[in-house]
Amino acid sequence: MEVIIRPDKGEAIELAARVIAKALRERPTLVLGLATGNTMEPLYAKLAELHKNENLDFSLCRTFNLDEYVGLAPDHKNSYRHYMNEHLFNKINIDLRNTHLPHGMAGDLDRDCEKYEEKIKECGGVDLQLLGIGKSGHIGFNEPLSAFFSRTRVKALTPTTIAQNSPLFDRPEEMPKRAVTMGVGTILEAKRIVTLVVGDLKAEILAKAVEGPVTSMVSASALQLHQKCIVIADEEAAANLQGRDYYRWIFQNEPEWEEFR
């Protein structure tokens, strides 16, 4: 794992966007794993800007989102399909047939989860997986005690996650209590992972995920096991990290980051 600290949220997002853009330019058929949530909104705005102003081409890109609420139709304004169309897909030149999300309303959810895994394999696996971290330590909707070998499946959401996301619903009590999510095992199979974490509300959980013990009580700590995982944090989210000076040194001095400085 490599931790990169940027001075503020804007620079953290800019860096994440540049890393994704570089990967897409190097491999136009990139299989991109996507996340939703507040953290990703300005990142998707930045990617849309790179498409518009710097011809970043998504025409051959394939995408797989991490998760979707159980019981929400794709056109529901709180569904993640709706979120992705609004924040990214409608603003870039992606072919919507190449964009995939789990179905929250499939008749046979278990079978649908298996099909989702099969589709990822058919596309050759995820090349670059984008992640955020929830206050419960989840990645995707892998709540505490998710097995590190878990695959796409239905997961019950914790009270912490319900408190985090229910204000986004007109009637908070209508937020679904279950979601379909890629598993921790599915996520760990991505060839590269970019995790973006910003803001002081994430400082405590980021320190547990990055420097704490690897434990299924904090699903994001599983990222310590991945060979090519970058965590991009702003100073606020990085505030509790013991190794902050070292992480800052890496970005300023390592040759691989030169083009991004």
Ligand code: F6R
């Ligand atoms: C949602 C997802 C979640 C979020 C996490 C952080 O698709 O993958 O793990 O990344 O809940 O959400 P925000 O950015 O809203 O704090």
